[in-house]
Amino acid sequence: MPVGFVSGVPIGMELMARTLEDADLVAMAYAFEQATDHRRIPPNTPALSAGAAPSAVVVALRPGQTENASGLSLSGNTSLDPVSNKLLLDIRLRGVEGAEVLGVVLRVPHEDGGWQVADLVMRAGQASARHVVSMTSRHREALDAGEMHLLVLTRADPRGAIMVHLDPSH
Known part of the structure; x- marks a missing residue:
């Protein structure tokens, strides 16, 4: 029960x-x-539409914090496969040399406040990456609530040069 x-x-x-x-x-x-009303529909078992599995959901990349960015930008294509519950990221950094990049992390709210790194999307020295994130229930809730973002870490700003919000289109 x-x-x-x-x-x-x-x-x-x-x-x-x-x-x-x-x-x-x-x-x-x-x-x-x-x-x-304790029951919740699990995000990893999406409803069928006319007997067919739902198609991938486009996740828009929306600029957030950009102070100290000096021409740095992140762009690309991102989508969520609701059947496998995987977030697919194909991203590129512009306005920075690969050697200056420390990484790009995917962050979600921590249940005790602040932010928690959910995944390392891009490693040090990279300027582009294709990455697949296996989503947990908490990750899906954060994405659906618009509380998930990518944070670009550089040598000039190791605490985060720019933040890009993930915005699922429904």
């Missing part, structure tokens, strides 16, 4: 009954579920 979530993970409670009293347990669990 579903009872809630901890860090996005569903928590259930197991009930036991005497022989042939299973119907009472199912009725109790159903009533509890209907009254409390």
Whole structure:
């Protein structure tokens, strides 16, 4: 019987009954579920549309913080495959030499405040990358809420030269 979530993970409670009293347990669990609204549709099991799996969702790259960027920009194509729950990134940096790049990280909100690095998308010395991120439930919630972004780290600004928000088109 579903009872809630901890860090996005569903928590259930197991009930036991005497022989042939299973119907009472199912009725109790159903009533509890209907009254409390604990159930959530998991993001990694998307609804079928006319019996077919949903197609990839385009994820736009929207500029965010750009102070100290001095001509640095990030562009590319990004999409979410809702069936495999994977974020596909094909990105390029412009306005910076590859040797100056420390990396590009994908960040999501941390449950205790601040930001958490979800994945290293581009390594030091690279100016372009193709990367696939396996999304967790928390990552999907952050993406759908518009709270996921890429942060470009350079030698000149190791705390983040520019930030680019990921904006899924629905």
